[in-house]
Amino acid sequence: MFQKTLILDNSKLNISAGLTFRQVKELVNGYENIGATLIDFKNFQRDIKCYIVLRDADLFIDRLEKLKATQPQFYFAYDVDPQNRLTKFFWADATCIRNYSFFGDAVSFDPTYGTNKYDMVFTPFTGVNHHRKSVLFAGCLLLHEDDISFQWTFQHFLTAMGQKEPQFMITDQCPSITKVIV
Structure with missing residues (x-):
């Protein structure tokens, strides 16, 4: 769960899976403590992009509905x-x-x-x-x-x-x- 949250945050910043993997290594004191491989990080980032492509208009409209709620x-x-x-x-x-x-x-x-x-x-x-x-x-x-x-x-x-x-x-x-x- 920890890695997924970090990847989601980094994907919003357009940071690569490789850089995210290295950042997690620093946070958990070594590659052996990550609990996933670089390939897992890349696959997860790919899956997020596929999910967004299939729902991008819905996500866009949802975000604007929230904006409308805060800015009448x-x-x-x-x-x-x-x-x-x-x-x-x-x-x-x-x-x-x-x-x-x-x-x-x-x-x-x-x-x-x-x-x-x-x-x-x-x-x-x-x-x-x-x-x-x-x-x-x-x-x-x-x-x-x-x-x-x-x-x-x-x-x-x-x-x-x-x-x-x-x-x-x-x-x-x-x-x-x-x-x-x-």
Whole structure:
């Protein structure tokens, strides 16, 4: 049990199984006192990664539910497909919402950012503050760049921002976006 707890903590820090094994050796005064081999440590780390890959969206949502419980202004929404895979994710924290209340007259929505390992596109809502610095109003991850996804995104943006529409929106010339915001 002792080794598993240490490996879990080190895996959060992205420390290798080999380094974890050496750290445990120092804690228990020698390799002979560990009670496991380096291969056991590597296998355990592999098993944790497999578990996380299979449940990463659930773990992500669970973490955000906990965040919402401690920060009432934190807003997030998500959608899944029939196979229960995450397809849309929107969030705005208290700072984002406050920034929008001050600087949200003009909003830039840019769905052209690269995809992550899940092929979801990062689509931030941004603006400019009184110091001419970019500020984030909200963020979104989308699996599809289509009318339905953009409509869902804009609805949640307005919900998070208290139904206050921006006076001006800057975006690319994506027909799906134009169709939704015009």
